Amino acid sequence: MxxxxxxxxxxxxxxxxxxxxxxxxxxxxxxxxxxxxxxxxxxxxxxxxxxxxDEGEWHVVYKDVDIDQVHTIKKDEDTKKVVLSKDLGYALLKGSKNENKPYLFIKEYNQYGFEQFPIELSSGRLPQSENEIVISDEIINNAKVDYRIGDIITLDVGNRIANDPEIHGPMDQTFSLMTNEKGEMNEELKDTSTKEFAIVGTIKRPTWEIPWAPGYTVISYLDEELLGKDDLVNATVVLNKVKTSLFNHATNLAEKNQIGKVDFNNNLLRYYGVIKSEGMRTTLxxxxxxxxxxxxxxxxxxxxxxxxxxxxxxxxxxxxxxxxxxxxxxxxxxxxxxxxxxxxxxxxxxxxxxxxxxxxxxxxxxxxxxxxxxxxxxxxxxxxxxxxxxxxxxxxxxxxxxxxxxxxxxxxxxxxxxxxxSTDVKLTRKAVKTSKFVRKVFGIEAEIGLKNLKRNKRRYQATVFSLVISIMLFLSVAFFTANLKKSLSLSQEGQSFDIMMEVQKGRDDQLVKSILSMDEVTKSSMMSQQYFVSSWIEKDKTSDAVRKFEGFNDQLVDGKYPYGINLYSLDEKSLKAYAKEVGADYNELQNGLNAIVIDQIKYEDADAGKYVETKAIYTKVGEQIDLFSNDAEHEKEQFINKITVAALTSKLPMGANGGYPGSLDVIVSESTLEKLGFVAEDNRMLYFNSNDPLKTQEKIEEMEEVKHYIWNVYKSRQQEEQMVMIMSVFTYGFIVLITAISIANILNTISTSISLRKREFAMLKSVGMTPKGFNKMINYESIFYGVKALIYGLPLSVVCMLLIYKALANSFSYSFALPWLSIIYVIVAVFLIVGTSMLYSSAKVKKENIIDALKQESI
Structure with missing residues (x-):
């Protein structure tokens, strides 16, 4: 050394x-x-x-492949494991007490399927041959069918076919039970074949079984050796290495081997950092x-x-x-x-x-x-x-x-x-010159404070630089956090309720009261929706998204564009709560033809490859919207009446689906609906949230009078809320880190700067500066620091925010908005932190002996 x-x-x-x-x-x-x-x-x-x-570990699935194609997929160098599966079909569940779920849905897996998918065994064992099955616990607990391990059951397995010419082909689990106007089943099983199974175990309800699925899941074993050349299965692949090229590789493999359809587990792949969307990848x-x-x-x-x-x-x-x-x-x-x-x-x-x-x-x-x-x-x-x-x-x-x-x-x-x-201290007249305005308005202490800062610009600039960086860090991360949550909300389905069920006015009033009186129920809404309503909106009031439609001008009639109207009516209790939430006058909504209009929409623009938030309509409170009946029974549109916009909001009532470009959600009272000439439907939808949705559903189903279809979306909604909350923890944790670093940075810089000015302060005291004058000088210095930092920091922060906004714009489209609340926090915090730091540091300097400080050689 x-x-x-x-x-x-x-x-x-x-x-x-x-x-x-x-x-x-x-x-x-x-x-x-x-x-x-x-x-x-x-x-x-x-x-x-x-x-x-929740969903199992897999990356790519090739649909409807034969045995030769399976062998090709297995031989592929990127393939680690191949899960073979097959939807065998549906069979009637005899003795089921759940009228909305009358089927068994039989799915087959090979051995890898039991390993890669979340199949949780409750009792017994997993199937080992094609004539063995495990059944869902829900069959026993919900359908009240007394199946036991060891039972041999004979099933007629076939495809669900709707008695509706508009629905073609077999229906899967995503189609709820088809019923007619009387509530009777409007579908049947076709192409059935009789199969015999031995029950060897029970499993917990699979997480992938959607709440409205009409069949309880049962799982059997798929023996690859018994597959014939004409048998088609799904080949779900677990890859050796997950990389971005997998999308092109899998697509090319499918094309080369005449495989009709290939899908990807995007829900999982995104957490490997592998994203197919170019826009989303650029955003990331x-x-x-x-x-x-x-x-x-x-x-x-x-x-x-x-x-x-x-x-x-x-x-x-x-x-x-x-x-x-x-x-x-x-x-x-x-x-x-x-x-x-x-x-x-x-x-x-x-x-x-x-x-x-x-x-x-x-x-x-x-x-x-x-x-x-x-x-x-x-x-x-x-x-x-x-x-x-x-x-x-x-x-x-x-x-x-x-x-x-x-x-x-x-x-x-x-x-x-x-x-x-001599390099640190500048004493030229020009270097320390201050404005007469400062002395006249703030006094001699402010002038001395400002001269002190100018005497050593490097320390002054270092402190201001620290403050500017701190402002930029906090505001950029706060803006990033808010916009990340907004982007996440745009990409999620956004269901605002846990449970939905159809109830009939009059007949089910007591049932509704019983449900809403449950301790678990936290929030509710009763709603009916009217279809076949439209309006003609003036060209300059239509949304930006509508104006981009191809043929927009061709559809204009007398300068107006046709809009579909989703007319929602709320019962008195729900309307009162919703009106208070959005700042509307409840009495105004009950009297006259007044409505709350949802003036913002969120949708996925598949062509642009991004999620969009935009205005649904450009209108103002007090303006009127014409309503027309769009019923197919009428040859021409029938004018209904005009409604007045009583309030504008972006917040949907619980249960409303949200519009799309060229549509408008309008919320009215039941009395307004009747004044418009509509009859509030006897069958209304009851939406509610619960702090224990599964327990609430069990309680409702235990009520003897209940023969209603209950749609519990808790599981799917829970996943959205999990994502939002975890993301919030991540981003707010980031803000805490940044804030802590910024405060440490400012405290360190200011305290060191003050400690290096001991001789300077001692000199001021020696020529007669009083403690009060000294405090005033320190306070003014704090103000100068804060003002200068904000002058530079705020514009630079806005530039950073715009860069973040532009980055997100590759995948999400919504208007840029400054985080005014965060800006106010920053302005207050800057003066608070600077003032505190200056006072704390100067308090230590005050204790110094004037003679000793003047003798100090180092600055």
């Missing part, structure tokens, strides 16, 4: 406080980088495991790049300030080195060596601290997400060589960037200037 490096280490040991502050700054920065990388990887790992637990990469840049900027600002202040303190030391013959390169290398030593100590500790912090955080988070959302998997601290390598490399680059400018500056310090400390 050369003499300069030895002196650098000796200096670090001698100035333990400054060295410790610098090391802590780097540790915090590295810990943040590690934590962010760990959060991202761990979050993706959790969602991957949760999706596998763009956001990753922006967030990484934001993190690096925050880290550089924190570490740079630590090193810059360290070099400022060492300027006299570096000058003395120069006076005894140290070259520019040696002085420069001294700073780089300091960075190397601090990095060597800080990076390992920072990585360990980041991982430990995430481990502790995940312990608390797991309690929340498992208790509140029913997530079966836990967040685990997931390490990958890539994430740790990224954290280390970014930390090294950050330290290098942070030391580079101070190193260059150190190499240029001459011996005389360094020993005199």
């Amino acid at each position: 050369n003499i300069v490096n030895k002196l650098t280490i000796r200096h670090l040991r001698k100035n333990k406080r400054r060295t410790l502050v610098t090391i802590i700054g780097v540790i915090i920065s590295v810990a943040m980088l590690t934590a962010v990388a760990t959060i991202g990887v761990s979050f993706m790992d959790l969602m991957k495991r949760q999706t596998i637990a 990469y763009s956001l990753s790049a922006i967030i990484m840049v934001i993190i690096i900027i925050g880290s550089v600002s924190l570490i740079y300030n630590a090193f810059a202040i360290s070099v400022a303190e060492r300027s006299r030391h570096l000058g003395m080195l120069s006076s005894v013959g140290a070259t520019k390169k040696q002085k420069q290398n001294s700073v780089f060596f300091e960075g190397f030593v601090i990095g060597l100590i800080s990076i390992p500790i920072g990585i360990i601290a980041g991982l430990a912090g995430m481990g502790i955080t995940f312990l608390f988070i797991n309690t929340i997400i498992q208790g509140a959302m029913g997530v079966s998997e836990k967040l685990k601290v997931t390490l990958t060589p890539g994430s740790i390598l990224v954290a280390v490399l970014v930390s090294i680059i950050t330290i290098f960037i942070s030391t580079f400018i101070p190193a260059i500056r150190a190499s240029r310090i001459s011996a005389i200037d360094a020993i005199r400390q």
Whole structure:
């Protein structure tokens, strides 16, 4: 080790406080980088495991393949496992007490199917031959059919065919039971064949069985050796390695071997970072790049300030080195060596601290997400060589960037200037000139404060820079968080209820009261919907999406475009609650022809490959909309009446599906509906939420009078809420990290800057500045810092927000909106943090003896 490096280490040991502050700054920065990388990887790992637990582990499925095609798929170099499955068909479940679920749905799997799909055995064993089955517990508990292990059952298995000419071909589990107007079954089984099965076990209801499916799932064994050349099965593939090229590879394999249809498990693949959509992939990469840049900027600002202040303190030391013959390169290398030593100590500790912090955080988070959302998997601290390598490399680059400018500056310090400390302090008239306005309005203390800042621009700029970076970090991440949640809500189905059931007015009133009085029920809505209603909307009031339609101008009649109207009517209780929620006048809705109009829509634009939020109509409160009857019985449209827009909102009432371009959702009272000439339907839909939907459904089904179809969407809705909540934990955790780093950065910079001004403050006191005047000066300095930081920070933050918005625009389309609440928080926080830091630091300086401070040689 050369003499300069030895002196650098000796200096670090001698100035333990400054060295410790610098090391802590780097540790915090590295810990943040590690934590962010760990959060991202761990979050993706959790969602991957949760999706596998809910839907099984598979990547590609080839539909309706024969045995030769199966062998080709197995031989493919990318194939790891092949799950063979077949939907055998439906059979009537004799003795079922559930009128809405009268079938058994028989599905066959080979051995790999039992391993790769979430089939949870309750009792007995899994089937091992084609004449053995396991049945769902729901058959015993819900359908009340007394099947037992060991029973031999004979079933006529066939295809469900609707007695409706508009529905062609066999129906699968996605089609609910077809009924006629009287509620009687309007479908039948065809092409049946008799099969005999032995029940060898029971399983829990499969997670993939949708709530409205008309058949209880039973699973049998698919013996590959018994497949004939004409037998068709589905080949579900687990790949050796998941990579983006799998989409093209699978498609080419299908085309080459005349396989008609290939699908991908996009729900799982997205958590591998493998996305088919070019727009979504661009969005992901763009956001990753922006967030990484934001993190690096925050880290550089924190570490740079630590090193810059360290070099400022060492300027006299570096000058003395120069006076005894140290070259520019040696002085420069001294700073780089300091960075190397601090990095060597800080990076390992920072990585360990980041991982430990995430481990502790995940312990608390797991309690929340498992208790509140029913997530079966836990967040685990997931390490990958890539994430740790990224954290280390970014930390090294950050330290290098942070030391580079101070190193260059150190190499240029001459011996005389360094020993005199004349480079830091500028006393020319022009350098410290202030406006007369400042003194006139704020007083002499404000002028002195401003001159103090101008005397040493580097410290002033370093502090302002820290504040600007902190503002940019917080606002960018807050905007990113809000928009990420918004994007997620656009891509989800957005069901707002747990259970839906059809009830008849009058006949079911007591039943409704009984259901809504249950302790588990938290929110409800009663609604009926009217079809065959339309309107003609003026061209300039139509939505932007409608105007992009091909042939838009061709459909205009007298400058108006045809809109479909979804007319929803709410009962009194539901309307009163909804009106209060959206800020509408309930009495106004009950009197006259007034309505709440949903003026925003969310939909997926398949052609553009993005999710869109846009205006449904451009109208104002008080304007009127013409309604026409669009009933096929009339040869021409019949004018009904005009309705007045009483309120505009983007919030749908519980149960409403939401519109699409060229449609409009209109909410009215039942009395308004009658005034329009419609009769409120006897059959209405009851929607409600419950804190235990499965228990609530059981209670309803136990009621003797209930013979209603109950649609429980809790499972599918729960997955959406899980995603939103986990994403919220991830993003708000990110905000907490960024905020903590920003505050540490500001406190460190300001406290160090104040501590280096001991002689300056002592001099002011020695010429008669009172404690009150000193406090006023500090307060004005805080204001100057805050105002200057906001002048630069807010516009730069808006630029960052626009970049994030543009990145999301590749996959999501909605209007740009500034986060005004976050901006207000930032403005208040900046002055609060700066003021607190200045007062805390100056309070320590006040305790210094004036004589001792004036004798101090280093600034």
